[in-house]
Amino acid sequence: MLVPKSTAGAALPLLLSSVSTLCAAQPNAQTGDQTILSNEIQRISNQSLLWGPYNPGLYFGMRPRIPKSLNIGLIWGNLDDFQTAQSSFRHTCEQRDNMKGYGWVEYDPRSGGKQVIHDQGNKLDIQIDLVKVPGGKNGGSWGARVKGTVRPSVLETVRTSAIFYASLEDGTLVLENEPDKLGLLGSVNLKGNAPGLDDFHIEVTEGPETNSPPMEIDTRMEGLENEHSIKRSLYKVGAYPAQHIWRVKNILFMDLKARFDKLMSHFGEPGKLPPPWHALTVPPVYGEGNLHYVQKVFEGDFEFDILFSSDSASKPITSDVVTEGIKENEDSFGARFDSIFKRHAPFNTAEYGKFARDLFSNLLGGIGFFHGDYLVDRSQYPEDEEEFWEAAKANREMDLGQLEGPSTLFTSVPSRPFFPRGFLWDEGFHLLPVIEWDVDLAMDIVKSWYNLMDDDGWIAREQILGDEARNKVPKEFQTQYPHYANPPTLVLVLTKFIEKWVNHTSHEHPSIQGDISQILSQISGLDSGNDGIRSAILGAAEPYLRNIYPLLRRQYFWFRETQAGEVRAYDRKAFSTKEAYRWRGRAPGYCLTSGIDDYPRAEPPHPGELHVDLISWMGFSARLIKNIAIALGEMDDAREYGRHEEAILRNIDDLHWNAEHGCYCDATVDSFEESVHVCHVGYVSIFPFLLGLVPHDSDKLGSILSIVGDEEQLWSPFGLRSLSRQDEFYSKGENYWRGPIWVNMNYLAILRLREYGSVKGPHQKTAARLYKELRKNVVNNVFKNWKETGFAWEQYEQETGKAKGVQHFLGWTSLVVNIMSLPETVEITPTPGKAHDEL
Numbered sequence: 048m049l050v051p052k053s054t055a056g057a058a059l060p061l062l063l064s065s066v067s068t069l070c071a072a073q074p075n076a077q078t079g080d081q082t083i084l085s086n087e088i089q090r091i092s093n094q095s096l097l098w099g100p101y102n103p104g105l106y107f108g109m110r111p112r113i114p115k116s117l118n119i120g121l122i123w124g125n126l127d128d129f130q131t132a133q134s135s136f137r138h139t140c141e142q143r144d145n146m147k148g149y150g151w152v153e154y155d156p157r158s159g160g161k162q163v164i165h166d167q168g169n170k171l172d173i174q175i176d177l178v179k180v181p182g183g184k185n186g187g188s189w190g191a192r193v194k195g196t197v198r199p200s201v202l203e204t205v206r207t208s209a210i211f212y213a214s215l216e217d218g219t220l221v222l223e224n225e226p227d228k229l230g231l232l233g234s235v236n237l238k239g240n241a242p243g244l245d246d247f248h249i250e251v252t253e254g255p256e257t258n259s260p261p262m263e264i265d266t267r268m269e270g271l272e273n274e275h276s277i278k279r280s281l282y283k284v285g286a287y288p289a290q291h292i293w294r295v296k297n298i299l300f301m302d303l304k305a306r307f308d309k310l311m312s313h314f315g316e317p318g319k320l321p322p323p324w325h326a327l328t329v330p331p332v333y334g335e336g337n338l339h340y341v342q343k344v345f346e347g348d349f350e351f352d353i354l355f356s357s358d359s360a361s362k363p364i365t366s367d368v369v370t371e372g373i374k375e376n377e378d379s380f381g382a383r384f385d386s387i388f389k390r391h392a393p394f395n396t397a398e399y400g401k402f403a404r405d406l407f408s409n410l411l412g413g414i415g416f417f418h419g420d421y422l423v424d425r426s427q428y429p430e431d432e433e434e435f436w437e438a439a440k441a442n443r444e445m446d447l448g449q450l451e452g453p454s455t456l457f458t459s460v461p462s463r464p465f466f467p468r469g470f471l472w473d474e475g476f477h478l479l480p481v482i483e484w485d486v487d488l489a490m491d492i493v494k495s496w497y498n499l500m501d502d503d504g505w506i507a508r509e510q511i512l513g514d515e516a517r518n519k520v521p522k523e524f525q526t527q528y529p530h531y532a533n534p535p536t537l538v539l540v541l542t543k544f545i546e547k548w549v550n551h552t553s554h555e556h557p558s559i560q561g562d563i564s565q566i567l568s569q570i571s572g573l574d575s576g577n578d579g580i581r582s583a584i585l586g587a588a589e590p591y592l593r594n595i596y597p598l599l600r601r602q603y604f605w606f607r608e609t610q611a612g613e614v615r616a617y618d619r620k621a622f623s624t625k626e627a628y629r630w631r632g633r634a635p636g637y638c639l640t641s642g643i644d645d646y647p648r649a650e651p652p653h654p655g656e657l658h659v660d661l662i663s664w665m666g667f668s669a670r671l672i673k674n675i676a677i678a679l680g681e682m683d684d685a686r687e688y689g690r691h692e693e694a695i696l697r698n699i700d701d702l703h704w705n706a707e708h709g710c711y712c713d714a715t716v717d718s719f720e721e722s723v724h725v726c727h728v729g730y731v732s733i734f735p736f737l738l739g740l741v742p743h744d745s746d747k748l749g750s751i752l753s754i755v756g757d758e759e760q761l762w763s764p765f766g767l768r769s770l771s772r773q774d775e776f777y778s779k780g781e782n783y784w785r786g787p788i789w790v791n792m793n794y795l796a797i798l799r800l801r802e803y804g805s806v807k808g809p810h811q812k813t814a815a816r817l818y819k820e821l822r823k824n825v826v827n828n829v830f831k832n833w834k835e836t837g838f839a840w841e842q843y844e845q846e847t848g849k850a851k852g853v854q855h856f857l858g859w860t861s862l863v864v865n866i867m868s869l870p871e872t873v874e875i876t877p878t879p880g881k882a883h884d885e886l
C-alpha cells in the first residue's frame with residue numbers, strides 16, 4: 048500500500064510515479080554536451096553566490112564562502128563629543144543601538160541590493176548599495192557605495208567617523224599606496240592573494256568633492272607638531288592572533304584609547320584636548336599584518352565606495368560601474384519580485400508591495416556563511432528513569448562540552464541582532480520563501496545543513512560555529528547534546544523541491560541546440576537576471592536527491608532510534624507497537640528540543656511520555672522519504688517507508704486522539720502506571736492537521752476546525768494563538784508558546800485550510816471560510832506592527848496583536864510574503880484527492 052488513503056496530499060505520489068518512469072526510461076537522456084552545459088551552468092550559479100554580506104550579525108560584513116578568508120566590514124560612530132563617542136560606534140547589530148529601523152529594502156544574493164540604516168542616535172541615515180559584477184573565475188567583483196546623510200530634522204553640525212576594514216586569516220594583503228605620516232590622499236588601495244580568490248584588489252575611494260572634513264586644528268600647537276591630517280584617510284595595519292581578528296571594534300577602541308591616553312598625558316585634562324573629531328583618530332601605521340583599517344572623518348553628509356576587484360575578471364570594477372549597477376538593481380529587483388510573489392487581494396496595493404519586498408530582502412540579507420569549532424557534550428544521558436532531568440542538569444552545570452570540528456554552514460538566520468547563527472527548527476521555514484525566488488540557493492543551503500550530520504544521523508539544533516558566534520550566546524546554551532533532536536523542518540523544503548521538480552519534468556523544455564563552445568561562451572556572460580542560473584538544480588535534481596537521500600535516511604533512523612517512545616511497556620493499544628515518539632531533553636515546564644519551549648506538556652516529565660508534534664514530524668518525514676524513493680526508483684525502500692507512514696497515521700489516531708477534547712493529545716503515565724492523555728489545546732493538539740496528516744474525509748476534521756475557528760480557543764483577529772484561551776496555562780509563566788501568535792504555525796494552518804477547503808467534503812465550506820479570514824488576519828497584523836515600529840517581530844501578543852519578543856526578526860515571520868501570494872479565496876477542485884499541494 049504505497050499511496051495512503053485519500054489524504055489531501057495524495058496528488059504528489061501519483062505525479063511522482065510519472066517522474067520515476069521518466070528517470071527509468073531515459074537514464075542517459077542527457078547527451079555529453081548537455082552534461083557539460085549543465086555542469087557549467089551549475090558552476091556559474093555557484094560562482095555567483097561566492098560573495099555576499101555573509102556575516103549578517105554585522106550591519107555590513109562581506110565575506111566569501113571560503114573559510115578563513117577575507118572579511119570586509121564597516122564601523123561608524125559620532126565624534127561630536129567625548130562623553131557619547133564610545134557608545135556611538137556601530138558594528139554588530141544590537142537592539143541597544145536604538146535604531147529607527149534598518150535592513151535591506153531590496154536585496155538579491157546574485158546581484159546585490161540596498162540597505163538603509165536609520166541611526167537616530169548618531170543623527171545619521173546610512174545607505175549601503177551593494178553591486179555584484181560577474182566575471183573571471185573567482186566569483187566576480189563587487190562594489191559597495193556607503194552614503195551617510197544627516198537625518199532630516201537635525202540642525203546641528205554632525206561629525207562622523209567611518210572606518211572601513213579588511214582582515215585576512217589565510218593569504219596576503221598589502222597596501223599599495225606610498226606611506227605618508229600625514230595620512231593618505233586619494234584612494235586607499237590594497238592588493239592581496241588568498242585561496243579560492245587568487246589575486247585581487249581592494250580600493251576605498253575618496254568619494255565626491257561634496258565630502259568635507261571638520262575644520263582642522265592648528266597643528267603648530269605645542270604637542271601636535273607630528274600630527275596626521277584628518278582631511279586624509281588614516282590607514283593602520285596590525286598583526287593579531289588569527290582567533291582574535293574578528294574583534295575589530297575592540298582593536299579599534301584599544302588604538303583610540305592609546306591615542307587618547309597619550310594626548311591626556313600631554314595636555315593634562317580633557318578640557319584642553321583637541322576636539323573629539325581630532326583626538327579620536329588613529330595615527331597612521333604602515334607595515335604588515337592581517338588587519339587593515341582606514342579611518343575617515345566627515346562633517347555632514349558623506350559618501351565613498353569600497354571596490355573589490357577579482358584580477359581574473361577582464362577589468363576592475365569602478366565607481367561608474369557601481370553607479371550603473373545600482374540603477375539596474377533598482378529596476379530589476381522590484382520587477383522580478385512582483386512577478387514571483389504576485390500578491391492577491393486585499394494585498395495587491397503598493398503599500399503591501401513595499402512591505403513584502405522589505406521583509407523578503409531582509410530574509411535574504413540574513414543569509415550567512417559560518418565556519419568554526421563548536422561545543423558538544425557526548426556523555427551518555429539515558430532518559431529512561433524517573434527524574435532523569437536532574438542528572439542532565441547537574442552535568443550541564445559541570446560544563447562538559449568539548450570542542451569539535453571545525454565545520455562550515457551556509458544558512459539564513461532568524462534575527463541578525465539576536466540570533467545571528469543557524470537554527471535547524473527555523474531554517475526549513477526560512478527556505479520556503481527563498482525557494483520561490485532561487486531554487487539553487489535554497490537547495491545549496493539545504494545541502495550545507497545535511498553535510499553537518501554526524502555518523503549517527505544527528506544534526507545539532509543550534510549552530511554556534513567559532514568564537515565570534517559563541518560570543519553572542521550565554522555560556523549555558525553553547526553546548527549541544529547528541530541525543531537532543533529538533534523539528535526536522537528541512538523536510539518541508541525538500542517536499543517543495545520535489546513538487547517543483549515534478550512540475551519541471553512535466554513541462555517541455557526546449558532542448559539546447561548548436562555548437563557547445565558557442566553556447567558555453569554565451570552562458571559565461573549570463574548575468575544574475577537570468578533565471579537559468581537560479582534553477583540549474585531542477586535539471587540535475589536526480590543526482591542532487593541521490594546525494595541527499597542516504598543522509599535523509601540516516602537522520603530519519605536516528606530519530607526512530609533515539610526519540611522512540613514506549614507502547615508495549617504501558618500496555619497501550621495501538622495499530623503498531625513501534626510508531627510512538629518522545630522528545631528527549633524534557634525538564635519540568637519545558638521541552639526546548641521540540642522548538643515550542645514552554646508549551647504545556649506532562650508534569651512532571653516522564654519516560655513514558657509520547658508527543659503528538661514529534662510523531663507528526665515523523666509521519667511527514669516518512670511520506671517525504673517514500674516519495675523520494677519512488678522518484679529514484681528505489682521501490683523496496685518506498686514500500687518500507689509506505690508501511691511506516693501508514694503505521695504512523697494509524698498510531699496518531701490510536702495513541703493520541705482524545706474524543707472528549709476533540710483533538711490530539713500528548714500521553715504520559717499516571718501514578719498507577721496507566722497511560723493517560725495530557726490535553727492542552729493549542730498548536731500541539733492540531734499538529735497532525737498542520738502537517739497535512741489528517742485525511743480530508745476524516746471524522747476528526749470537524750472538531751479540529753471548530754477548535755481552530757473558536758474565539759474562546761485558538762482564533763483571534765491576529766492569527767491563531769499557540770495555546771487555547773481556556774487552557775490553565777494560557778498566558779502564564781514566560782508566556783512564550785502559551786498564547787502568543789507565531790507566523791510559522793499560522794502559515795501551515797493557512798496552507799492546510801486551503802487544501803481542505805478545496806476538496807469536497809462535509810467541512811469544505813468551513814475550511815474555505817477560515818482560510819480567507821486567517822490569511823487576512825495574519826498578514827494585516829504583521830503589516831500593522833511593521834508600519835508602527837519599522838520592524839518585523841518574533842511573535843505577536845494574542846489579545847492585542849502587539850509585537851513581542853525579538854525585534855528585527857526576519858526569519859519565519861517573513862512567511863507573510865508567501866501568504867500574500869496565495870489566492871484570496873480557495874479555488875474548488877472538482878475531484879477529491881487532487882488538492883493543491885503547497886508543501
Ligand SMILES: *[C@@H]1O[C@H](CO)[C@@H](O)[C@H](O)[C@H]1NC(C)=O
Binds near residue numbers: 093112113243
Ligand atoms: C561552490 O563554491 C565554493 C566556494 O568557491 C566551493 O567551495 C564549492 O566547492 C563550490 N561547489 C560546487 C558544487 O562547485
Ligand SMILES: *[C@@H]1O[C@H](CO)[C@@H](O)[C@H](O)[C@H]1NC(C)=O
Binds near residue numbers: 547550551554
Ligand atoms: C510549473 O512550471 C511551469 C513551466 O516551467 C511554470 O510556468 C509554472 O508556474 C509552474 N507551476 C508551479 C505550480 O510551480
